[in-house]
Amino acid sequence: MSPRSIALVVLTFVLSACAEGGNQGQTSVRVTVELSAEEIGADRLEYIVSHPTALPDFIVGNIEVTSDTTTFSLTSLPEATNYTLSLGVYRDTGERFCDGSANFDILEGQTTVLGMILTCSTSVDNPPEGEVGVNVTFQLNYCPVIEDVDVGASAFLGDTIDLSVAAIDPDGTAPLSINWSAPLGPIADPTAAVTTYTCTSIGTDVILLNVSDGDVACDQDRQFLVTCLPSPLCGDGVAEREEVCDDGVNDGDEGECLPGCLKIQACGDVITDGTEVCDDGQNNGGEGECLPGCLKVQLCGDAVTDGTEECDDGQNDGLGMLGCLPGCLFPATCGDGITEPPEVCDDGINNGGELECLTCTSIQTCGDGISEGTEFCDDG
Numbered sequence: 001m002s003p004r005s006i007a008l009v010v011l012t013f014v015l016s017a018c019a020e021g022g023n024q025g026q027t028s029v030r031v032t033v034e035l036s037a038e039e040i041g042a043d044r045l046e047y048i049v050s051h052p053t054a055l056p057d058f059i060v061g062n063i064e065v066t067s068d069t070t071t072f073s074l075t076s077l078p079e080a081t082n083y084t085l086s087l088g089v090y091r092d093t094g095e096r097f098c099d100g101s102a103n104f105d106i107l108e109g110q111t112t113v114l115g116m117i118l119t120c121s122t123s124v125d126n127p128p129e130g131e132v133g134v135n136v137t138f139q140l141n142y143c144p145v146i147e148d149v150d151v152g153a154s155a156f157l158g159d160t161i162d163l164s165v166a167a168i169d170p171d172g173t174a175p176l177s178i179n180w181s182a183p184l185g186p187i188a189d190p191t192a193a194v195t196t197y198t199c200t201s202i203g204t205d206v207i208l209l210n211v212s213d214g215d216v217a218c219d220q221d222r223q224f225l226v227t228c229l230p231s232p233l234c235g236d237g238v239a240e241r242e243e244v245c246d247d248g249v250n251d252g253d254e255g256e257c258l259p260g261c262l263k264i265q266a267c268g269d270v271i272t273d274g275t276e277v278c279d280d281g282q283n284n285g286g287e288g289e290c291l292p293g294c295l296k297v298q299l300c301g302d303a304v305t306d307g308t309e310e311c312d313d314g315q316n317d318g319l320g321m322l323g324c325l326p327g328c329l330f331p332a333t334c335g336d337g338i339t340e341p342p343e344v345c346d347d348g349i350n351n352g353g354e355l356e357c358l359t360c361t362s363i364q365t366c367g368d369g370i371s372e373g374t375e376f377c378d379d380g
Contacts, residue, residue, distance in 0.1 A: 043092035045070050047085065054080035065089075073217045081105040087118065142170040143218035144211045151207055154227040156241050160196040161226055163187070167211045174213040181208045185228070199228035234261035252276075254293070267294035287327075300328040334360035 042065045049059040054077075063070050077083070082103055089098035100118035144167050152161040169176050180187045182197055184205040189195040197207060204227050211220040232240030237248035245257035245264050252258045252265045252274025265274035270281040278290035278297050285291050285298045285307025298307035303314035309328035313320035316328055323331045325340075332340035337348035345357035352364045352373020364373035371378040 042089045044090040046088040046090065049074060050084045051080055051082065054078045077106055079106050081107065087116070089118070144169050144176055144213050144220050146211055146220050146222065149209065149222060151224040151226065154229055155199045156229050157199050157202055157231055160198050162196055163207065164194045165209060165211065166193065169213050177212050179210045182206060197226065202228050202230055
């Protein structure tokens with residue numbers, strides 16, 4: 001048995017883009033090995049990828065050789081120089097009869113050509129026919145990057161939970177596909193970046209997200225737990241769903257929750273509800289109008305002095321306990337400069353003088369046949 005060295009050709013592999021923000025991204029490398037002489041009886045191809053610092057351990061794999069072209073994928077190879085790819089070829093008897101290795105780099109924007117020599121052992125009984133060759137091709141694919149995901153934590157039965165995802169393909173080689181799914185509830189649009197999940201049963205469900213650029217080795221999968229809650233109950237002390245408030249009692253009073261949990265009682269909103277008696281929006285009184293607090297309408301004659309009333313003794317005819325006059329006004333005070341019933345006039349002095357007030361009951365007028373005030377006589 002004598003060794004035979006076979007010089008080989010190589011190939012192309014281009015790193016076309018780097019990850020967002022300049023950070024090293026997750027990558028998928030597709031490697032194609034072409035054995036140009038199938039007659040050598042290759043049954044299995046073994047590959048080993050190593051790096052002194054970029055990889056924590058060897059990447060080892062075995063691929064069945066069923067044709068002249070054998071393909072396999074490697075994931076998560078960081079940008080670095082001086083990787084080593086080792087190939088071994090086995091017959092169906094388990095005999096390893098070809099070996100070769102070569103170094104390669106993964107660098108941004110550069111094309112790497114990898115040259116390799118396979119050394120094969122041959123025998124008289126099984127000589128190779130023709131030259132044995134190998135081509136090794138690298139196809140580098142940057143995996144999708146999920147930049148942001150927003151999934152609501154919970155919703156009530158029958159309500160929806162918002163779902164959204166933002167993702168990019170760093171090398172822009174293929175359109176991204178998005179797929180949402182869940183075991184228990186429907187997704188409105190499973191392939192949309194922004195969609196909704198509907199709660200159809202009480203309890204916990206799992207939202208599954210898959211983002212892919214078509215390379216399954218690069219698929220990005222996430223899962224999120226969501227909770228579907230029972231419908232809310234007015235009176236449980238918790239404002240939920242369509243409820244505006246819920247204080248547990250919900251019987252109203254200023255600033256407190258009204259029955260139905262849909263409104264807070266507020267004097268001044270022009271809606272009479274809860275413990276309010278009236279609400280005209282201003283609530284500053286005036287006969288027949290609402291008083292501050294929305295709990296009473298001003299009514300002259302109810303023996304309660306409030307709002308714009310000066311007095312209210314219930315009679316308001318000038319003869320009652322307070323001497324209150326109709327309209328709930330205090331009796332007139334002669335000399336206060338205000339003419340009030342039953343006063344005829346009130347200039348504050350009320351001591352007469354032509355065309356001036358006399359004791360708030362008349363105006364001195366010469367010629368009226370009445371001698372009064374500063375007059376000495378008046379015969380009309």
